[in-house]
Amino acid sequence: MITHVAGPDIKVRLDGQRSNLHIRADYEGLRYLTEIGPVPALPMGRFQPATQHAGIDYEYDGVLVVEFDEGDMAAITADRAKAEDAVATYLREQSGIDDETTVRDELTELQPQWVVFEWQPEGAECDWLMNPATADDDQALQVYYLPTA
Structure with a gap:
């Protein structure tokens, strides 16, 4: 197209x-x-993230981990223990942090949040955004968010 x-x-x-x-x-x-044939529609609106989507390319034990441009992160799970395992592994393997004290300190900063993932219009600065939501939103996902220091 x-x-x-x-x-x-x-x-x-x-x-x-x-x-x-x-x-x-x-x-x-x-x-x-x-x-050629019919044109597939451009993804728009809310979506459930998966590793096939651009920018969502890390998964550990079934938990997706997303690192944003600013350095903050989100582990997409409602289970804190799984979020901690996934983020700790990401910090070690992807961020190159080998000091376990630093990893433990980062994990204490994880904050549970409800969010939705939404596609942005073509030409936007990024393909999608993670936006705040409430638990009663039927498309909301719980994440553990790690803000940048």
């Missing part, structure tokens, strides 16, 4: 999600959608 045209260049969505390819409009390999 062509998602943007600027001068001689265009953006083409490859997978129906959020991956784009920048090519020249006169590229000889370009075929129009009417030649």
Whole structure:
């Protein structure tokens, strides 16, 4: 799907999600959608996160761990013990923290929160956001949030 045209260049969505390819409009390999078939819809609204989504690429023992650009993190689970295990492993393996005192200190800062994950419009600064919610929201998930220091 062509998602943007600027001068001689265009953006083409490859997978129906959020991956784009920048090519020249006169590229000889370009075929129009009417030649191919139906166009998948761009994901919009709330969603349940999974490792197939961009930016959600770490899982430990069934718990997804997300690190945001600012350095804060969220472990997507209602079980504090599982959240602690997942975040501790992430800190060791992904952040390179080998001081167990530092890991334990970080884990004491985990805060339970209810959130929803929502896709942002195309062209937004990020593909999706984690927004506050309440426990009675039928699409809310409980996470353990680790703010940046």
